[in-house]
Amino acid sequence: MATISAALAVSRLRIPFSYPLPFKREARVAFKCRAGPSPEVESGATERSSLLGISTSYLSAGLASLGFFETTYLTYLKLTNSEAFCPVGGGSCGDVLNSDYSSVFGIPLPLPGMVAYGLVALLALQQSGKSLLPGLDKTDVRLTLLATTTSMATASAYFVYLLSTEFAGTSCSYCLLSAFLSFSLFFLTVKDFGLEEIRKVVGLQLAVAGIIIIALTNSYTTAAPQSSGLSDITLEPYEAEITKESSPFAISLAKHLQSIGAKMYGAFWCSHCNEQKEMFGGEAAKILNYVECFPNGAGKGRTMALECAIAKLEGFPTWVINDKVLSGEQELSALAEASGFVPESSQPS
Structure with missing residues (x-):
C-alpha cells in the first residue's frame, strides 16, 4: 500500500520547464523531419544524369563544342578552297575531304554538321539549366536533342560505310573524329532517356534515321557525274596550248x-x-x-x-x-x- 502511494505521489510531481532533461536533444534528432526525397532517391537521380562523376549535359555540350570547332574549320577550308592539314592519313585525307561525297545537294557537308553540333551544344546547356533557347520546355529540349543526335549518328554511320567501301585503304582523321563525337552524343542522349522512355519514342528515331538515309542516298545517286570515263581514273590538271592568233x-x-x-x-x-x-x-x-x-x-x-x-x-x-x-x-x-x-x-x- 505504501508503495502504491509513493508511485502516485511521484506521478503528481511537477517538473520545472527549465529542468535539463538528458534525453531532450536526442528526442529532437529522432523525430526531425526531412522535406524532399530520401538520400537513396537523390543518389539514384545523380547516377542517371551523370557519367564518371560528370553531368551528361555538360559532357554532351563539351563534345558538341569540339565537333562545332572541327566542322567550322572544315567549312572554312571548303569555302576558301584550301587544303586541310591532315596529321594522319596524308594525301588520302585530302582526297576524302575533296571527293564527290564531301557535298550534299551542292552544300559543303561540314556546313550542316557545324549547325547540328552547335544546336546540340545549345540544347545540352539548356538541359543543364541555362536559359539559352527561350520558348522550349524540358520535353521539347529532350525530344529535339534525341532527334538531332539520332540524325547525326545515322549520317556518321552512312559515311563510315562509304569510307570503308569507296575509299578502302585511305584514312581520314577528321571523318573518324566526327563519327566518334556523333556516336558519343547519341549514346549520352539515350542514356538520359533510359530504356523505358526510349521504347516510347523509338518510332521517332526510326523515322529520323530513314529520312537521313533516303536524303543522302538521293543526293549522291542524282548528282551528275564529272565526265564519262573519269570515274575510275585520275587526271592531273594541265593547260592546253592555244595556237591561234587573236583578231x-x-x-x-x-x-x-x-x-x-x-x-x-x-x-x-x-x-x-x-x-x-x-x-x-x-x-x-x-x-x-x-x-x-x-x-x-x-x-x-x-x-x-x-x-x-x-x-x-x-x-x-x-x-x-x-x-x-x-x-x-x-x-x-x-x-x-x-x-x-x-x-x-x-x-x-
Whole structure:
C-alpha cells in the first residue's frame, strides 16, 4: 500500500520547464523531419544524369563544342578552297575531304554538321539549366536533342560505310573524329532517356534515321557525274596550248565580256572548252573571266570547285552573261549579241 502511494505521489510531481532533461536533444534528432526525397532517391537521380562523376549535359555540350570547332574549320577550308592539314592519313585525307561525297545537294557537308553540333551544344546547356533557347520546355529540349543526335549518328554511320567501301585503304582523321563525337552524343542522349522512355519514342528515331538515309542516298545517286570515263581514273590538271592568233574583234569582245562580269565555266579536260578558247586566240583567251571547275584534277577522289557546284552546271563550257546561261561552245557573234557588244567599227562617228 505504501508503495502504491509513493508511485502516485511521484506521478503528481511537477517538473520545472527549465529542468535539463538528458534525453531532450536526442528526442529532437529522432523525430526531425526531412522535406524532399530520401538520400537513396537523390543518389539514384545523380547516377542517371551523370557519367564518371560528370553531368551528361555538360559532357554532351563539351563534345558538341569540339565537333562545332572541327566542322567550322572544315567549312572554312571548303569555302576558301584550301587544303586541310591532315596529321594522319596524308594525301588520302585530302582526297576524302575533296571527293564527290564531301557535298550534299551542292552544300559543303561540314556546313550542316557545324549547325547540328552547335544546336546540340545549345540544347545540352539548356538541359543543364541555362536559359539559352527561350520558348522550349524540358520535353521539347529532350525530344529535339534525341532527334538531332539520332540524325547525326545515322549520317556518321552512312559515311563510315562509304569510307570503308569507296575509299578502302585511305584514312581520314577528321571523318573518324566526327563519327566518334556523333556516336558519343547519341549514346549520352539515350542514356538520359533510359530504356523505358526510349521504347516510347523509338518510332521517332526510326523515322529520323530513314529520312537521313533516303536524303543522302538521293543526293549522291542524282548528282551528275564529272565526265564519262573519269570515274575510275585520275587526271592531273594541265593547260592546253592555244595556237591561234587573236583578231582585233576577238580582243575587243573579250575585254567587253570581262568588263561586264561575264564568266566562262570550263574544265581542263573538256575539248569543247579548249576549242572555245581557240576561237578567241591566245591573247584574247587570257582576258576572259575563265573559271576552272577542276583546279585540283579530275577523277576518283577529286571534286568540282565550290563555285561551279553552286552554279549547278549541266555541261562544259557554260557561259553566264548578264544572268543569261549559254551552254556549250558558242560562236563569237552569239557571245557578242548576248552581251550587247557593239564593235567600234559599227559605232557611229
